[in-house]
Amino acid sequence: MPNRMIIGIAALLLTVAAALGTLFAVTPQLTPSIAEANQPANANAQVAADVNTGIMVSGEGKVNVKPNIAIANIGVDITTASLSDATNQANTKMAAVIEKLKSLGIAEKDIQTTSYNLYPITQQPRTPDGSGTPTITGYRVSNQVRVTIRKIDDLGKILEQAVSAGANSIYGVSFGVDDLAPYQQQARAAAIKDAQDKAAQLAKSANIQLGPVLAISEGTQGPGPVFATNARLSLAQGGEVPVQTGETQIIVNVSVRFGIK
Incomplete structure (x- = not known):
């Protein structure tokens, strides 16, 4: 067989071998990429399911306080x-x-x-x-x-x-009110109980069992000032100012998410 023909066949075989090697080298990488592409979607779906699971309720507590x-x-x-x-x-x-x-x-x-x-x-x-x-x-x-x-x-x-x-x-x-802390604690406890009662009622109505508390957020509304608008008039007329302090109100609002058993 002439030398030129032998060289041509050898070159052809090398080209085919190189192409096959490239194909096998690339193909195994495709499967992990597809698996990785699917994994985040499943993970996000699981996170969304966890976040939306449970019973979300609000509660309010109020305490009336006499100014001091x-x-x-x-x-x-x-x-x-x-x-x-x-x-x-x-x-x-x-x-x-x-x-x-x-x-x-x-x-x-x-x-x-x-x-x-x-x-x-x-x-x-x-x-x-x-x-x-x-x-x-x-x-x-x-x-x-x-x-x-x-x-x-x-x-x-x-x-x-x-x-x-x-x-x-x-x-x-x-x-x-000079010190609000004790009254805020009372209002907070009342707000939590209000939320618990609402969650228990919802769970009973839905025929499910209430689970533990998963999250709580709070908003506190301090008492507004109680104004004595008649002070200037009384002083102008002479004599002591009549004092009627009335009451002020402290309000605590909470949002609570309960799990479901």
């Missing part, structure tokens, strides 16, 4: 023609008010300055065309303190004495 502190904004508002007179009078009167508050048992930590403002009072000259430079005719100084009154029964007397000492601005009198 009062908060009042007490101030001095002075208007004079002289800036120095306005500041001196405001400072002197506020110092007297603070001393009176302390003498009535208000602790220094319960007296906090909330604002100190100074305003020039201007007058626009009357001209036919409305022009002209405003002139300063006086000054107004306002000094306000926020006072926490822990002996709530003394509120009327304290406000009256503050006015006698020089205060001429009292507003925003409100009532609150």
Whole structure:
């Protein structure tokens, strides 16, 4: 057989062998890839099933609390023609008010300055065309303190004495609770029981057995302030302020997911 023919046959056999080797090398990799592609879908389906399994209910707990502190904004508002007179009078009167508050048992930590403002009072000259430079005719100084009154029964007397000492601005009198933690715990326990009762009723109606708690989330609604809107009117008429504290409400909401046995 001629040498050229032998070389050609050998080259052909090598080409075929190389092609077959490549085919067998690639083919085994296809099966794992398909298996891996299917695995995440099954895993996601299992996770979704776990998340959606169970009974989800909400519960609410409420506790009514009688306020035990009062908060009042007490101030001095002075208007004079002289800036120095306005500041001196405001400072002197506020110092007297603070001393009176302390003498009535208000602790220094319960007296906090909330604002100190100074305003020039201007007058626009009357001209036919409305022009002209405003002139300063006086000054107004306002000094306000926020006072926490822990002996709530003394509120009327304290406000009256503050006015006698020089205060001429009292507003925003409100009532609150000093320590909310014990009442929040009571409301939380009531909310959990409410959720348990609802879940038990649902399980009984569906003829299934209630399982353990799987998840809980909570939302707490603190008490809003109870305002005494009649404080300014009563002081203007003279005499102590009548105190009606009323009640405030603490609310806790929970969402609970129970398993199913």
